[in-house]
Amino acid sequence: MLHYVSQILPSLLSGAWMTIKIFFWTLIASIPLGILASLGLTSKIAPLRWILKFYVWLMRGTPLLLQLIFVFYGLPIIGIIFQRYDAALFAFILNYTAYFAEIFRGGFQAIDPGQYESARVLRLTRGQTLRKIVIPQVIKIVVPSIGNETINLIKDSSLVYVIGLGDLLRAGNVATARDVTLLPLVLVGIIYLLMTAIATYVLRKVEQHYRAWR
Amino acid sequence: MLELKKIKKQFNGRTILNNFDMQVQDNQITTIVGPSGAGKTTLLRCISGLEKIDSGSFVLDGKPFDPANNRDNDNVIGVVFQDFQLFPNLTVLDNITLAPQLVLKQSKSEAEKRAQELIDQLNLTGKEGLYPYQLSGGQKQRLAIVRALAMNPKILCYDEPTSALDPDLRQTVEDIILGLKKQNMTQIVVTHDMEFAKNIADQLVRVEPIKA
Ligand SMILES: Nc1ncnc2c1ncn2[C@@H]1O[C@H](COP(=O)(O)OP(=O)(O)OP(=O)(O)O)[C@@H](O)[C@H]1O
Ligand SMILES: [Mg+2]
Numbered sequence: 183m184l185h186y187v188s189q190i191l192p193s194l195l196s197g198a199w200m201t202i203k204i205f206f207w208t209l210i211a212s213i214p215l216g217i218l219a220s221l222g223l224t225s226k227i228a229p230l231r232w233i234l235k236f237y238v239w240l241m242r243g244t245p246l247l248l249q250l251i252f253v254f255y256g257l258p259i260i261g262i263i264f265q266r267y268d269a270a271l272f273a274f275i276l277n278y279t280a281y282f283a284e285i286f287r288g289g290f291q292a293i294d295p296g297q298y299e300s301a302r303v304l305r306l307t308r309g310q311t312l313r314k315i316v317i318p319q320v321i322k323i324v325v326p327s328i329g330n331e332t333i334n335l336i337k338d339s340s341l342v343y344v345i346g347l348g349d350l351l352r353a354g355n356v357a358t359a360r361d362v363t364l365l366p367l368v369l370v371g372i373i374y375l376l377m378t379a380i381a382t383y384v385l386r387k388v389e390q391h392y393r394a395w396r
Numbered sequence: 397m398l399e400l401k402k403i404k405k406q407f408n409g410r411t412i413l414n415n416f417d418m419q420v421q422d423n424q425i426t427t428i429v430g431p432s433g434a435g436k437t438t439l440l441r442c443i444s445g446l447e448k449i450d451s452g453s454f455v456l457d458g459k460p461f462d463p464a465n466n467r468d469n470d471n472v473i474g475v476v477f478q479d480f481q482l483f484p485n486l487t488v489l490d491n492i493t494l495a496p497q498l499v500l501k502q503s504k505s506e507a508e509k510r511a512q513e514l515i516d517q518l519n520l521t522g523k524e525g526l527y528p529y530q531l532s533g534g535q536k537q538r539l540a541i542v543r544a545l546a547m548n549p550k551i552l553c554y555d556e557p558t559s560a561l562d563p564d565l566r567q568t569v570e571d572i573i574l575g576l577k578k579q580n581m582t583q584i585v586v587t588h589d590m591e592f593a594k595n596i597a598d599q600l601v602r603v604e605p606i607k608a
Contacts, residue, residue, distance in 0.1 A: 300481035303444055303474065304495035304547060305467070314494060318485040395484055395527040 183365070190357045190366055197353030198373050200267075204339045204349070205377075208274040209332065215275070216282025223287045234283070241280030247341050249273045254345040270342040278335060285327045289320035322392040329385040336377050350374070397422055398443070398461070398551060398582075403452035405435070405442055411606050412438050415452070418601055420551065423580045425573060427593040430603035436586040437478075439603060440553050443584065444473045456550070469500055474549030478556045480540040482528040488515070488539055489524040492546050500547065507546070514542040518572065534565045541572065545581075552576070553584045558592055570595055 222234045241249070254269040264272060293316055301311040340351040354370030357363075398420040405413040412435040420426045428436050441447040443454075445463030454461040456471060463473055483491050492514070493507035502510070515521055518538040528536060537557065544552055557573070558566045566589075573583060573596050587593050593600060 294481070296477060296479060296481040297483070299446055300475070300477060300483075302446065304543070305469070305472065305499045306495060310498050314498075315483050315485070322485070395486075396529040 186361075186363075186365065187369070190361075190369070193353045193357065194350065194366065194369055194373065197348055197350040198377075200342075200348055201336070201339045201350040202377070204270055204274060204342060205336055207271055208278050208335060208339075211271075211275045212278035212282050213328070215279040217286050219279055219283035220286035220290060223283060224290060238280045238283055241277050242284070246273070246277050246338055247344065249277055250341055250345060266342075266345050266347045269345060270347055274335075274339070278331065281331055282328065285324050285331070286320065288327075289324040290316070292323050293319055318392075322395075325385070325389050325392060329382075329389075332381055332385065333378055336374065336381060397457060399455040400443070401453045401455065403439075403442060403454075404450045405438055405447065406450050407438075413442070413449075413603075414606050416603075419599075420582060420584060421599065422582050423577065424598035425577055425583045425585060425596050426599045426601060427597040428584065428586045428601045428603055429588065429590060429593050431605060432588065434603045434605045436588075436603050437555055440475070440555050440584065440586050443551075444475045444553055446475075470550070472547045472549040474544030474547055474552040476537070476540045476544055476552065476554045476557060478559060480528075480536050480560075482536060482539060482543070484528050487525050487527055488520065488531070491528065491539060492543050495543075496546050511542070511546055514545050518542050533561050534568060537561065537569070538572070545576075551582045551584060553586075555586045556588070557585060558587060558589050566592060 219234055219238075222230050223238070225231055250270065250273045253264060253273045254266065257264065297315055297319070298311060301315050306314070340349060342349050343351050343355075346352075350370055350373060354366040357366035400416060400418040400420075403413050403416040403418075404411065405416075416439065418426075428439060430436050438447060442449050443463055445466060448464050454463060461471065466473075483494070486494060489508065489511060492511040493502075493504070496502045496507040496510065497504060500507075512524075515524060518541060520535060520538055520542065523531065523535060523539075528539065531539060537560070541552075554573075557569050561569065570592065573585065576583060585593070585596065
């Protein structure tokens with residue numbers, strides 16, 4: 183059995199690498215984009231607000247699976263063609279940015295307006311106020327929700343299966359179908375558990391860091 | 397000296413201050429009293445530039461002055477808010493030194509040296525590394541005062557400095573304000589506590605509600 187494991191492990195790990203890549207790039211892009219979009223959602227410019235509200239509503243109101251299929255199989259019909267990997271990243275970033283935007287919007291709204299005023303009488307600029315006072319408080323508020331989404335993202339990444347991308351789930355499924363054994367799928371489960379465990383650990387460290395103050 | 401001339405302030409068409417005149421003498425304590433809803437906080441917010449006035453003018457040391465648009469670091473109006481509005485994510489020391497470093501461009505050591513003097517003077521010694529949530533109400537207020545003083549304000553304003561504190565801390569606040577007066581700080585104190593006002597005031601200004 184050990185022999186069999188060592189035989190299929192390379193393909194599982196290369197699938198896991200694809201999963202990690204999608205996870206990583208989605209997170210790296212969606213968090214800053216989400217902050218920007220959340221500022222837009224609370225902007226004074228009404229048309230910008232409407233567009234972003236519509237975007238968030240659309241992304242959160244339809245399944246990510248549909249969005250993925252739409253980008254990869256739908257858009258080529260009107261001449262927009264993505265590679266599998268690019269299609270996956272595009273759909274994931276678009277989707278997760280919307281969720282993060284909502285989370286950050288809530289975070290910004292939870293900040294006492296008096297914080298901006300006391301920064302203002304101390305003559306801090308708008309940028310200094312955001313950087314030194316507001317954003318740290320917002321991050322503390324949103325870390326738990328961002329954490330939930332991060333764990334979801336690890337699992338959601340398996341949806342790329344439908345557009346034929348060779349991720350961890352696909353690697354396991356291929357091996358199971360070929361060798362008629364459950365073992366690959368069990369291993370896939372274990373690797374997912376490992377990844378979520380690591381993410382949970384990192385998130386807990388971040389939360390602890392922000393627990394120094396209230 | 398700060399002069400307020402015919403200050404008018406409205407909220408949604410409702411007049412709160414109408415042709416309000418006042419003079420704030422240097423190195424004195426000016427208290428502003430009046431019933432709830434009269435516009436004391438509003439007046440303080442106009443003086444500190446947090447609200448725009450609808451008409452009238454400010455004159456500071458003989459020169460026209462716009463608190464809402466004042467970027468002159470020699471003419472800072474400091475504010476101690478009723479609920480202090482300390483920065484919860486910064487330690488006591490960082491609360492004090494943040495603005496002097498970013499705005500007055502003091503070096504870290506310069507800012508910390510000055511902060512330490514004020515910390516010792518206002519009896520916060522040993523609290524430098526704590527976060528605001530770890531302070532008592534009185535300590536929070538003293539931190540708010542130190543934070544404002546570190547910007548070398550021309551005038552220091554307080555909104556209801558006794559309201560968020562235990563009654564037995566009233567005397568301490570009095571002592572602090574009178575102590576700062578001895579160091580030639582010009583102060584404006586809004587309060588509805590007449591006895592407190594009389595104890596500290598060089599000048600007592602009344603704000604009355606305006607009938608619609
Ligand atoms: N941002 C605002 N928008 C509209 N109305 C306001 C605003 N701020 C204050 N007011 C109104 O202005 C009036 C004066 O308020 P202000 O807070 O200045 O009173 P105050 O004298 O400080 O009262 P208190 O002693 O209760 O603190 C009140 O009627 C209040 O409802
Ligand atoms: Mg008031």
